[in-house]
Amino acid sequence: MPPVIDKSKCVGCGTCASICPMRVFAFQKKKNPIPEVRFGEECWHCILCELECRQKAIKVRLPMPMELPYIDAAALHGK
Numbered sequence: 001m002p003p004v005i006d007k008s009k010c011v012g013c014g015t016c017a018s019i020c021p022m023r024v025f026a027f028q029k030k031k032n033p034i035p036e037v038r039f040g041e042e043c044w045h046c047i048l049c050e051l052e053c054r055q056k057a058i059k060v061r062l063p064m065p066m067e068l069p070y071i072d073a074a075a076l077h078g079k
């Protein structure tokens with residue numbers, strides 16, 4: 001699933017576009033100050049863009065099989 005940019009938070013620094021190893025983002029500051037998620041299907045969900053965005057403007061949506069199952073520790077101990 002492609003990452004989502006919150007346009008109300010993004011300041012157009014371009015960090016996400018420059019660090020993404022898969023070049024998911026298209027960014028030409030003169031044309032559009034906010035990066036475009038152009039090749040979302042190429043995202044391999046490394047979450048680098050989300051971690052490096054100082055504005056916390058990116059949310060990487062993990063596909064269901066990649067999400068860790070939540071296990072309540074108390075349930076494991078029968079409490």
Ligand code: SF4
Pocket residue numbers: 005009010011012013014015016017034035052053054055056057058
């Ligand atoms: S790193 Fe965050 S603030 Fe910078 S361009 Fe990308 S989404 Fe916008």
Ligand code: SF4
Pocket residue numbers: 003019020021022023024025042043044045046047048049050060
């Ligand atoms: S999660 Fe990784 S591969 Fe996907 S857009 Fe962000 S930096 Fe690129």
